[in-house]
Amino acid sequence: MSAPRLAIEAVPGLPEVRPGDDLARVIHDSLAAASITLRADDVLVVAQKIVSKAEGRFVSLASISPSPRAEALAVEVDKDPRLVEIILGESADVVGAAPGVLVVEHLSGHVMANAGVDRSNVGTLDEDLVLLLPADPDASAAALRVGVERIAGVAPAVVVSDSIGRAWRNGTAAVAIGAAGLPALLDLCGLPDRDGRTLRVSLVGFADQIAAAAALVIGEGAEGLPVALVRGLRFDAPAVPAAALRRPRERDLFR
């Protein structure tokens, strides 16, 4: 058997995505223009930002009246109270707060700074507009997968990725906040190690690692490459959504 080999490439030529766009169609057309034919065992990694844009998840700061709670927290974290109000509205819990830092559990269950609410690369210089995460990123991934299948006739797996800060380590790393068609969390429990001993560490953040790999070509800045195609991944396990990657509060030592 040959050694595993992956190819990861950014999908070139995606136009600016706008609210109401059919993202499956946009991605399909860009792939077609690049003469890339999708396979059923491909994985499409799609930056959260364009999913949110297609879903019209914009909010204008001007429309927000911050609550007293948001006003108080805004002082603590040194942020715009209207932005803090939006973040709280997107959050199930505040996990950590300090000057410049507001880490929350997003309504989707993923823990991240600012509930993923973002001002950069939103496609406008209007300082008033911010972009929220998709309301249900696993559902977004599943819908995109179905949409692509409808157009292309094959259903690649889909990962919706976001770059988040981490406890204990500097720098962001991309993770999967949505997934469809692959095991976002991979259970190796019971596999033998090389010495014939049963593996004790059993759960791998498979879709997180796929998102991180894709981030190497998607880029973070002005490149305008929000979609990557990952080819050659092997997995032999039932599909599990990215919701499985959220560690429940009661099993988390670090909040």
Added chain:
Amino acid sequence: MSAPRLAIEAVPGLPEVRPGDDLARVIHDSLAAASITLRADDVLVVAQKIVSKAEGRFVSLASISPSPRAEALAVEVDKDPRLVEIILGESADVVGAAPGVLVVEHLSGHVMANAGVDRSNVGTLDEDLVLLLPADPDASAAALRVGVERIAGVAPAVVVSDSIGRAWRNGTAAVAIGAAGLPALLDLCGLPDRDGRTLRVSLVGFADQIAAAAALVIGEGAEGLPVALVRGLRFDAPAVPAAALRRPRERDLFR
């Protein structure tokens, strides 16, 4: 300009690595046997385990007399007191402890469970032997890079990877505990976003994402594929070791 494209492949045919082995030679020979010619812009991702093995980082549990502190902590975390003694000896600080869980700051500064001390895939069924992390993983990466250059005439970047558990998320993800020849932490500060606004999130855990990408082909279990070759990465920044990825205690909300 073409869109970025990465190829990531597991290096086949590596023999079991033993204490004292010249790891650069072992990897070079496996590449040569697979007809792979190294390039200066390649990245070699090497699983911590074989680096530790080559460095002879084995300890026998039978040689350990646990301290009272280790005995007490062992009860709390439900682990072998001798193992806890070894973990404490490898640690600068205990970050979190609960039944089955012992998260520490390793002497190298990286935060992880059990100080990376491992029993699986150590190359023996001797239940008494455990494997420690390299004492200085950045130095290991740098030495391996120099060793490869001496043999192959080119100096690819080197990442020493380990799979670690994370706060807030289920499943392990590979990170870089050692790096040479690339910017382990990438500073995008000052780059414009697509709308011409200066990017606010500026630090990317570049080597961590490379380690995660490589983990997709390196595998976790019985595959015996501890080295990956990453080809096609672009970066235009000075080399920074993996030590830059450690978040200092005083700037970490989560310990």
